[in-house]
Amino acid sequence: MKKIYSEIWKLAKLYYEKGRPMDIDHIKWMMKDAIFVCEQENLDDSLLLPLVILHDVGYAEVPKDNPFKLDLREAHMRASAIIAKRILAEVSYPKDKVKRIVRMVSIHDNWAFGENDIYKDDLVLGTFNDLDYVWMATPKGFPALMKILKKNRAQMIEYLENDDKPKSRPFSTETTKKLYLKYLEDRKKEI
Numbered sequence: 001m002k003k004i005y006s007e008i009w010k011l012a013k014l015y016y017e018k019g020r021p022m023d024i025d026h027i028k029w030m031m032k033d034a035i036f037v038c039e040q041e042n043l044d045d046s047l048l049l050p051l052v053i054l055h056d057v058g059y060a061e062v063p064k065d066n067p068f069k070l071d072l073r074e075a076h077m078r079a080s081a082i083i084a085k086r087i088l089a090e091v092s093y094p095k096d097k098v099k100r101i102v103r104m105v106s107i108h109d110n111w112a113f114g115e116n117d118i119y120k121d122d123l124v125l126g127t128f129n130d131l132d133y134v135w136m137a138t139p140k141g142f143p144a145l146m147k148i149l150k151k152n153r154a155q156m157i158e159y160l161e162n163d164d165k166p167k168s169r170p171f172s173t174e175t176t177k178k179l180y181l182k183y184l185e186d187r188k189k190e191i
């Protein structure tokens with residue numbers, strides 16, 4: 001991983017340590033797969049990687065509760081944007097990019113409020129949303145979400161298969177779509 005992203009991660013990790021129990025695993029996995037997607041799809045990583053690394057830092061500063069609750073969704077995006085701005089300034093990230101990254105952090109979960117077009121109109125935000133969703137089918141994300149959603153393995157598979165994400169926010173790249181299907185297939189084999 002590029003040195004600048006390691007620096008951002010080092011600062012962000014201090015917040016994730018105070019966030020949700022799954023957050024360190026969530027971001028570690030996401031950085032790895034985001035780099036893979038950028039390579040496969042020839043995507044510019046200078047916006048996607050900081051977005052991936054910083055998007056959930058705000059969970060450190062909101063009440064510990066079910067992250068699916070809408071007021072908590074809203075609050076963690078607001079807190080994440082403030083912290084992201086501070087961290088990016090600390091590593092002297094290019095100012096024009098900081099503005100775009102902070103904006104994306106502040107709206108990254110707006111699908112939960114019925115906004116789906118923002119992901120279709122922006123390849124970076126769309127690819128980010130793909131990865132944030134794919135996490136739920138990964139070896140560590142799947143059990144973490146089972147716990148949050150209080151579901152057993154079979155119920156969790158059913159939850160994923162009935163989610164409207166693929167319809168309302170179609171995968172932005174072939175690579176993220178393939179990743180999702182592969183992870184889901186692997187989870188099904190575990191039942």
Ligand SMILES: [Fe+2]
Pocket residue numbers: 055056076108109
């Ligand atoms: Fe989030």
Ligand SMILES: [Fe+2]
Pocket residue numbers: 026055056132
């Ligand atoms: Fe996330």
